[in-house]
Amino acid sequence: MATDVAIYAALVVYLLSVVSIFERSLFASSLAKVAISSSFSSSSSGICFIVLSNLRSLTNCRLTNWLSASNCSNIKLCSFSIEGEGKLSDRSLAAQEQAWEALEKSIIYYHGQAIGTIAALDPDISALNYDQCFIRDFVSSALVFLIKGRSDIVRYFLEETLKLQPKTVQLDCLKPSRGLMPASFKIGSFNGREYLKADFGDHAIGRVAPADAGLWWIILLRAYGIATGDTNLAERSDFQEGIRLILELCLVTRFDMYPMVLVPDGASMIDRRLGLYGHPLDIQSLFYAALRASSELLTPNKENQNIIHAVYNRLGPLLKQLRENYWLDSERLNVIYRFQVEEYGEEALNQFNIYSDSIPFYRLAKWLPEAGGYLAGNLGPSQLDCRFFSLGNLMAIISSLADEQQSHQILNLIELRWSDLIGNMPMKLCYPALEDIEWRIVTGADPKNRPWSYHNGGSWPVLLWMLAAAAKKMDRGELAHHAIAIAERRLTEDGWPEYYDGPDGRLIGKEARKYQTWTIAGYLLAKELIADPSHLKLIAFEPALSTIDESQKSKVESQK
Ligand code: GLC
Numbered sequence: 001m002a003t004d005v006a007i008y009a010a011l012v013v014y015l016l017s018v019v020s021i022f023e024r025s026l027f028a029s030s031l032a033k034v035a036i037s038s039s040f041s042s043s044s045s046g047i048c049f050i051v052l053s054n055l056r057s058l059t060n061c062r063l064t065n066w067l068s069a070s071n072c073s074n075i076k077l078c079s080f081s082i083e084g085e086g087k088l089s090d091r092s093l094a095a096q097e098q099a100w101e102a103l104e105k106s107i108i109y110y111h112g113q114a115i116g117t118i119a120a121l122d123p124d125i126s127a128l129n130y131d132q133c134f135i136r137d138f139v140s141s142a143l144v145f146l147i148k149g150r151s152d153i154v155r156y157f158l159e160e161t162l163k164l165q166p167k168t169v170q171l172d173c174l175k176p177s178r179g180l181m182p183a184s185f186k187i188g189s190f191n192g193r194e195y196l197k198a199d200f201g202d203h204a205i206g207r208v209a210p211a212d213a214g215l216w217w218i219i220l221l222r223a224y225g226i227a228t229g230d231t232n233l234a235e236r237s238d239f240q241e242g243i244r245l246i247l248e249l250c251l252v253t254r255f256d257m258y259p260m261v262l263v264p265d266g267a268s269m270i271d272r273r274l275g276l277y278g279h280p281l282d283i284q285s286l287f288y289a290a291l292r293a294s295s296e297l298l299t300p301n302k303e304n305q306n307i308i309h310a311v312y313n314r315l316g317p318l319l320k321q322l323r324e325n326y327w328l329d330s331e332r333l334n335v336i337y338r339f340q341v342e343e344y345g346e347e348a349l350n351q352f353n354i355y356s357d358s359i360p361f362y363r364l365a366k367w368l369p370e371a372g373g374y375l376a377g378n379l380g381p382s383q384l385d386c387r388f389f390s391l392g393n394l395m396a397i398i399s400s401l402a403d404e405q406q407s408h409q410i411l412n413l414i415e416l417r418w419s420d421l422i423g424n425m426p427m428k429l430c431y432p433a434l435e436d437i438e439w440r441i442v443t444g445a446d447p448k449n450r451p452w453s454y455h456n457g458g459s460w461p462v463l464l465w466m467l468a469a470a471a472k473k474m475d476r477g478e479l480a481h482h483a484i485a486i487a488e489r490r491l492t493e494d495g496w497p498e499y500y501d502g503p504d505g506r507l508i509g510k511e512a513r514k515y516q517t518w519t520i521a522g523y524l525l526a527k528e529l530i531a532d533p534s535h536l537k538l539i540a541f542e543p544a545l546s547t548i549d550e551s552q553k554s555k556v557e558s559q560k
Helices: 002-023 042-059 090-105 135-147 151-164 212-228 237-251 281-297 305-325 330-337 361-367 390-398 404-416 436-443 463-473 477-494 517-531 533-538 545-559
Strands: 028-035 061-064 077-084 107-110 113-117 184-190 193-199 327-329 373-380 383-389
Touching: 090 107, 090 477, 090 517, 107 151, 107 184, 113 135, 113 151, 135 151, 135 212, 135 517, 135 533, 151 193, 151 212, 151 237, 212 237, 212 281, 212 533, 237 281, 237 305, 281 305, 281 373, 281 390, 305 327, 305 373, 327 330, 330 361, 373 390, 373 404, 383 390, 390 404, 390 463, 404 463, 404 477, 463 477, 463 517, 463 533, 477 517, 517 533
Parallel strands: none
Antiparallel strands: 028 077, 061 077, 107 113, 184 193, 327 373, 373 383
């Protein structure tokens, strides 16, 4: 009884502080969480409700998502949110003003026309390759520009980067492969004439080529069409060829027989060795989204016939493989724990011959909440990488690669493991970090990727927009509001760093650039998506894949 009174008293104090935060923000919501013992009872929910009802009349707000996770068993967390109109906080206003100004400054011009944004504009550190426009980095800026009606920048970017894509077969390892999109480009000048100088990884640290650039390019081309209604651009024959060549590079038969795309380590935003060779989730999620986008963008004609067939043939098996074999939740953990090994033939349940001893069951069983789940980081022969990768999981929700229940479970995990995955800065690029001997062997003892730094368990504010999009898509906007509020507290004061370090994301990244453009654009994009969720259509995909497929498929059949 005494404990109950203490819990309720704490609850009231907490709620009052939530309201005071709420009153200072416009269109803000605050997430209130109360840890309740495992014997969470209806009377405690009743009291929460009464307190909240009173707060509603006080603040003229509306209660949303009451007990958002109440459909899940064994809930130990009572979670609710309030949304409504208050005053826009000074902090939020200042942050947005500063961000718009910084984004404007980051724009680069080619032949007098805006073509992209520079990676970072840090006045205090040497630029290295941060003076370039990275394709992956530009996506956040591009989506903001599309939302704000500045589609001319995005169009020019798409047109000019397409020209950088090699179009002929290369049997020369020193040249970029046909279809590869560059990681980045910068503007050079020769005899007073400007030209674009592409980097396909040939100048990057470790000489890593980007597998994600082409996939993002296709996803962005679709967003451009949706935002502007201009389908002519994607229908142009050079654009159709560009899409085909990117897809051919991904769909080509190689030395494996999986539906996932096979990539080397460091072929994504994690452009250093981090144990990601093979079939990393981040790339598979982007691959799925790019396949879905291509199925909309490719004109059904004779020339595209084979590639469209290949796209449809790949979508189903890819979806199944990821939803089934990458998935980790309590139930699945039990199955893997008791896996038979060394099975031979098509009926094998443990298709990848995962040895139970390779999975950190003790840690996972403690960490993974009953209501949560996620897609594992990588899958291959005797390999299941159980690290949580944010980009892959969030893009899986956004693209509907994860089904509805899985999407909620991923968001439950983020909510219930908030201090691990969000902490002081949204959000961890991967969790947990590789430490000690694992860090030494897997990263090659990379000092930039030491435990809880940079890619190895660092926190990247750019991921905020993907979190906002995923949360809003699943009608759980309170998660996004809460994450944005946390980011707002730090970003302006800290000068928009590229990443944060430490298990809880408290430290500005040791070698982080300041005024990193995708940090700035990611924040603005998250704000735009929350303010007007109709913008989600630029990036999100509906789950009803089969019907879209069938109509497209029949169009192709009729061309034969
Ligand atoms: C770093 C990041 C990469 C990013 C680039 C430019 O190399 O690892 O993901 O694209 O900086 O910001």
